[in-house]
Amino acid sequence: MQEYYNFKDVEERWQQHWEENDLFESTLNLDKPEYYTLEMFPYPSGNLHMGHVRVYSIGDVIARFKRMQGYNVLHPMGWDAFGLPAENAAIERDIHPNNWTWDNIANMKKQLESLGISYDWDREVATCHPDYYKWTQWLFLQLYKQGLAYKEAASVNWCPGCETVLANEQVVNDACERCDTEVIEKNLAQWFFKITDYADDLLADHELLEEWPERVKIMQRNWIGRSEGVEIKFPLEELDEELEVFTTRPDTIYGATYMVLAPGHPLVKELVAGNEEEEEVLNFVAEMEEKDEEERTSPESEKIGVFTGSYAINPMTEERIPILVANYVLMGYGTGAIMAVPAHDQRDFDFAKKYDLEIKVVVEPEDKDLSGETLEEAYTEDGVLVNSDILNGLDVEAAFEKIANYMEENNIGSRQVNYRLRDWLVSRQRYWGTPIPVVYCDECGVVPVPEEELPVELPTDVKFTGAGESPLAQADDFISTTCPECGANAKRETDTMDTFVDSSWYFLRYTDPKNDEQIFDSKKSNYWMNVDQYIGGIEHAILHLLYARFFMKFINDLGLADAREPFEKLLAQGMVLKDGAKMSKSKGNVVDPMEIIDKYGADTARLFILFAAPPEKDLEWSDEGVEGASRFLNRVWRLASDYVEQIKELDLDNLELSDLDKKEAELNREIHQAIKKVSADLDERKNFNTAISAVMELVNAIYSYLNDVEEENVELLGTAIKTTILLLAPFAPHMTEEIWFELGYGDSIHQQEWPDYDEEALKKDEITIVVQINGKVRDRVEVDADISEEDLKEIVLSQDKVQEYLEDKEVVKTIVVPKKLVNLVIK
């Protein structure tokens, strides 16, 4: 065995060996328990970055650990290969997106292989491959059949930078999530998926996701934004129509002193027609329309409004209520109109104060009277209803129930659930995506492409000008087709699908990636699904994870899968930072993983990135830390190489370690301690940093044992070293494989059984008990581990130091924590 560890030679050799022997291939095997571990597949930008290294290292540790535990592990990899950068490359550098993407995939695959990640590459998928997107299109057709895919004209977000529409989820602070360009509103006919049909399901099933981080579920809950209320119909004084409003506080209806319409509300024009306020209102509406979304709707901008000159009738009291138009009511939520209750809603309160509108208190705290004149802020807490006729004396909850029932019985209103969540806008005016499989026929209208004609392939001979429309919109050969229903000339849809559609079901395709008859064989997918451990960036908390959950539910409803949730456990890993900031080209703080692998090897890179921080937290890159990881691996290597010849001779599998002296028993204890700690950290806590530190402690213990003894117990030492490399195998797969091989074992270390710890070996004969006096540590005593409480107290009291403290004092209380401490309370 070489004295120095030559990582280059070792890593390359074993990567090749693993591949040639299909070591990580997973096949359906009903006799073994399965474990499906998956990392979010990457967009093939062409090069790995440290974020990739982190997520794939985490996934690989889990995959290798679970294999050693005896599971049949599925650990696949693929490519989220559609997307804009490919098109931009085509425009800027005249490379076809198809070539650009496949070249990148080849390069990134090579890089992933050099990291030594244990993928079953036979299951590789790429969303841009017709064999894959055929089934994305097939899913679109199923959604269409169920009425869950529809085309509708709506006010949508348009990103001028990407020249396409975006889903709500892809707009962050009114800017495009991808390119940060400010989005503008456009009214366009677009394809939507009816994710709102699943809103309640998506919310309720969070309960099934016990092993998801709470914060991700909360983010999704906020995004879905469910609220229960009542839609109330207010008759209009002048028109023979009703004004519908949505409110979560129908109990405060007696305190409604005015109504507000959003500037874009369809009734505004009718309401002002002929009134003296008409001109002013129409000017106001026009003014609002000119402002952009941000300015008009931000809570910071001032609340402004105008009176329409018209009145509504309060259905409970028959009172006239003035109707206003104001900027603080949004057309996009509820009905675009509200009843304003300034006494009990802060926004209404602010507005009423500004325009001197009536503030009428209808809820009071039990112990205090409120009045509209003296109120300084809206009272939104629970309380007792007053000035509210049939509701007087009730608390808020009871009043809600009573008034809601009353309104439903009297046809005044009905209970409604409102969501913040909008339907998912999936069409994109881009080329490099999955074509939407529909055609437009003058006779038959929108006609879905028959399933047997799938895939609708992307044409390759298109022009990338970068100007104006999508290249597909100019691809006449692609566009002109015949209607599947009547055979007449028809036109193809030229929009493609949001790439989040592609990634919403890829985890199912991995279970049966080469099936050309069906999307997947349910027998196979049901064996593997759901994904036991999913790992990826927190940035997908809403987007990808919500869409994928929606698709899983839909696919379950189609009867194709048993699972209703795709991902059993979720690990949302933190970012990799350098100098406190996310690595980026513009900041010039990028560390290239390939340079690190070249300089230190993949095992070092993996070990460092797993050791530096717990996985869910951000990780600060440290060159010195990398050195440390490298140093540790070399320390292990030296240990093995120094003793390899002696250990080789031993039959470590059938060894009875007996008659250990004190130092030996101590090392033996460290061995089992490490096994216990690493197993628990990997299995339950997913804390790789502390798992690694436990292995380091074992290695330190081996070194100090060797320093301490004249002559080492080779059998014990062999066991210690063997255990060390077994525990280290998931983290540093190459070096441990090489040592394993050098020790004379034939098979791969990655096919070995994970070591078990022996509870007996963990036991100490003598333990240290901490002696506290009034809660402060004052002494320590070494005692037999099985000492009785009485004997322990006696020993503690007899200590010189304790005696000193006890002079002139009295022990009032003695607390004994078995095997840990004794606390004497003295006075």
Added chain:
RNA sequence: GCCGGGGUGGCGGAAUUGGCAGACGCAUCGGACUUAAAAUCCGAUGGGCCUUAGUGCCCGUGUGGGUUCGAGUCCCACCCCCGGCACCA
């Protein structure tokens, strides 16, 4: 504003159920090896106090209070940082 997460040495972090705060690593310092250096191995390393240098004392986990024999951990109030949502009726 609302909802999460967090604040521990010079740094990354550990402390899993309320029981020795600072595991492990980095950095720094000292020693050994060496002609020398690197590498390696061994050791020290939260701050302060002292004619007693110890098996010593005091302080110390964002701040202030509290509960408890005992609090990084629980409770109350507050400050700061990060993330999400934000006129959602």
